Amino acid sequence: MSFITDFDAISAESKYVNILLWIIFGFGVLKLTTLTLRSLALLADLFILPAVNYSKYGAKRDNYCVVTGASDGIGKEYAIQMAERGFNLILISRTLSKLETMKEELVKKYSIEVVILAADISKDSDDNYKQIREVCENLPITVLINNVGQSHSIPVPFLETEENELRNIITINNTATLLITQIIAPLIVKTVRNSKQRGLILTMGSFGGLIPTPLLATYSGSKAFLQQWSTSLAGELKGDNVDVELVLSYLVTSSMSKIRKTSMLIPNPKRFVESTLKNVGRRCGAQERFATMTPYWSHALYHFIIEETVGVYSTIVNCINYSFHKSIRVRALKKAERLAKQQ
Ligand SMILES: NC(=O)c1ccc[n+]([C@@H]2O[C@H](COP(=O)([O-])OP(=O)(O)OC[C@H]3O[C@@H](n4cnc5c(N)ncnc54)[C@H](OP(=O)(O)O)[C@@H]3O)[C@@H](O)[C@H]2O)c1
Known part of the structure; x- marks a missing residue:
């Protein structure tokens, strides 16, 4: 029993x-x-699929592309490469002289219309937004590239971050990006309505926003904010035939990154923008995210491996990121000390 x-x-x-x-x-x-x-899908996006055809976004049909932070680095390349694709341009940035030189060169080389607008976006003044509205409201705009951004001058503990730097980062990366999009997006919707064209809104995110980044906490938070905002907006504007994409990037040589030498992981703005514009609408390294792309091949593999292994929010990634930025801070402080002694 x-x-x-x-x-x-x-x-x-x-x-x-x-x-x-x-x-x-x-x-x-x-x-x-x-x-x-x-x-x-990652390999197909990066290495097999042909480049996106911009005629769907109204290229070569007198339409305009707005680029913010257009006078240097990645933004300047977006402007040049959209001109190559046959878009007229509205360039918004801080330094008028740089914008004037760009306008002259682009008009001469590509025979396009270029409108320039110099404004210090960190001021967050009504005048800036009024000017942008006045310049843009009667033009057929199909593309907006929210590129302008600011990071910390050097990695810094959050508790020691100067208020001015903190406010500028949030104003430029977030408030201004939102308000400029509120002005431009309805104009894009108006242009593409009842036509076969689509609209496009690209916003520059960052690995700083993908991975929580100690010693760049405010910048990291501001870029993470853009991820949620842009992806939400993508859902809202889908029905209006406007594609909204957050563009994720690891380091690129520029005055912001203070890196001059390219390497396998660090392209120059030209190569970074080439990969971005070639792949718009494809996730590349951001396979787990809607309306998000990590377009440069080595950034894409880096993103993919982190996501598929330890994950962006893991302790190990946080510790490595902390050590990396701590060593950058130590070197930056030593350099500042050396320069101060020389003066
Ligand atoms: N470089 C990187 O490693 C990297 C990595 C990830 C993401 N990103 C993102 O990519 C975007 C572009 O970065 P970047 O490296 O190309 O920067 P950058 O070389 O420093 O260029 C920034 C551009 O924004 C303009 N700008 C800056 N502050 C402004 C203000 N207060 N008002 C108006 N315009 C202003 C600058 O104008 P002026 O020429 O007049 O100064 C310049 O045209 C940013 O959103 C950044 O967060 C960059």
Whole structure:
């Protein structure tokens, strides 16, 4: 009698073990399948699919592309490469002389219309937004590139961040980006309505926003904000035929990054923008995110590997990021000390 009871208990137990093993097996198959599909999509996006054709965004049909932070670095390249694709340009940035030189060169080289607007966006003044509205309201705009951004001058503990720097980062990266989009997006919707064209809004995110970044906490938070905002907006504007994409980037040589030498992981703005514009609408390294792209190939692989292994919010990634930025801070402080002694 007791033997039968034991046997029943064992067989019931092994039934549960079997179910558990099947669940683990099924979960493993699901994980492996999604990983395989994501890897294939990543490789196709980066290395196989042809470049996006900008005629769907109204290229070569007298339409305008607005670029913020257009006078240097990545923004300047966006302007040049959109001109190459046959867009007229509205360039918004801080330094008038740089904008004037750009206008002259672009008009001469590409025979396009270029409107320039110099404004210090960190001021967040009504005048700035009024000027932008006045310049843009009667032009057929199909593309907005929210590129302007500011980071910390050097990595700094949050508790030591100067109020002015903190306010500028939030104003430029967030408030101004939102308010400029509120002005331009309705104009894009108006231009593409009842036409076969689509609109496009690109916003520059950053690995600083993808991965929580100690010692760049305010910048990191401001770029993470853009991820949520831009992806939400993508859902809202889908029905209006406007594609909204957040563009994620690791380091690129520029005056903001203070890096001059390119490497496998650090392209120059030209190569970074080439990959971005070639791949608009494809996730590349951001396979797990809607309306988000990590377009440069080495950034894409880096993003993909972190997401598929430890994850962006893991302790290990946070510790490595902290050490990395701490060493940059130490070097930057030493350099500042050296320069101060020379003066
Ligand atoms: N470089 C990187 O490693 C990197 C990595 C990830 C993401 N990003 C993002 O990419 C975007 C562009 O960065 P970047 O490296 O090309 O920067 P950058 O070389 O420093 O150029 C910034 C541009 O924005 C303009 N600008 C700055 N402050 C302004 C203000 N207060 N008012 C109006 N215009 C202003 C600058 O105008 P002036 O020429 O007049 O100064 C310049 O045209 C930013 O959103 C940044 O966060 C950059």
